[in-house]
Amino acid sequence: MPSPFPSQPRRLGLTGSIGAGKSTVAAxxxxxxxxxxxxDEVAREVTRDPSVLAEIGAEFPGVVQGGELxxxxxxxxxxxxxxxxxxxxxxxxPRVRARMLALEQEAAARGExxxxxxxxxxxxxxLDRQMDAVLVVDAPLEVRxxxxxxxxxxSREEVLARDARQMPAEEKRRRATFVLDNSGEVEALAGQVGAAMAALGIQPPAASGQQEKSPSIR
Incomplete structure (x- = not known):
């Protein structure tokens, strides 16, 4: 008999340094x-929960005003x-991980x-250890x-300070399964995304309307 529990989808990690264009690749x-x-969107969703806001407000007085963080x-x-x-x-x-897992299970139930x-x-x-493959989006520092x-x-100084708090881009590139160069036009980036998917054997869902069935957490 087939298992009543859907198998867990394989995980494609997506990351990149600040300004690299990760959101463009996600789109x-x-x-x-x-x-x-x-x-990040799941974290925003989680921190709209009144119980979470109460815990944050207790630990960090003054950061929750009128029920908003x-x-x-x-x-x-x-x-x-x-x-x-x-x-x-x-x-x-813990709440973000639980929500991400729930969304992943929903995808599994759809056969993704x-x-x-x-x-x-x-x-x-x-978290890269939990991924089956990792895409790293990158671009030259000045472009980012x-x-x-x-x-x-x-300011430039503020951006550089944020970049410095992240793992160096060179190290991310070294650890990546595929590096996507986003220093040019979006068409070139789209071609790299397609090539990475093909190399990994990722087939877009065949069912029409898949986008509408995907969870929206924006």
């Missing part, structure tokens, strides 16, 4: 019918303070063979810095 993968589980204020509290960051992660990370795990700090958190300044209004 390209969604266009090809793959379910992309965005860890002031993410900037919270970031300021944990920036450069590993002990306080560990407290925050202890509240949020692969899901994409979009995680900014994939290597830093050791210019992109972030243009979209966020951060």
């Amino acid at each position: 390209l993968l969604r266009e090809r019918g793959l379910t992309v589980l965005d860890a 002031d993410r900037g204020a919270l970031a300021a509290r944990v920036f450069g303070d590993p002990a306080r960051l560990a407290v925050l992660n202890g509240i949020t990370h 063979e692969w899901t994409v795990q979009d995680v900014p700090l994939l290597f830093e958190g050791g 810095v210019s992109r972030v300044i243009a979209r966020s209004g951060l």
Whole structure:
């Protein structure tokens, strides 16, 4: 008899340094019918839960106002303070992992063979060991810095400081299954995405309307 439990889809990790274009690759993968589980979006979803907000507010007084999390204020509290960051992660990370697993199981129930795990700090958190393959999106530092300044209004020094807190891009490239060069046009990037999928044997879901059935967590 077939198992009543769907097999777990294979996991394609997606990561990249700040400004590399990871969101663009995620969109390209969604266009090809793959379910992309965005860890940042799941974290935002989790921190809208009143019980989670209550825990965060108890540990970090003043960062929850009117039932809403002031993410900037919270970031300021944990920036450069590993002990306080560990407290925050202890509240949020188990819930994020549980939600990601639930979404993955939904994909499995739909018969999907692969899901994409979009995680900014994939290597830093050791999550690459849970992936079947990893895509690293990269671009030259100056290109990345210019992109972030243009979209966020951060200063060059602020962007470089954020980049310095991540694993060096060279090390990410070394650990990648495939490196996607996003220094040019999106058409070239799309070609690289297609080639990586083909090399991994990833077939886009055949069912029409797959995009509508994929979970939306935005």
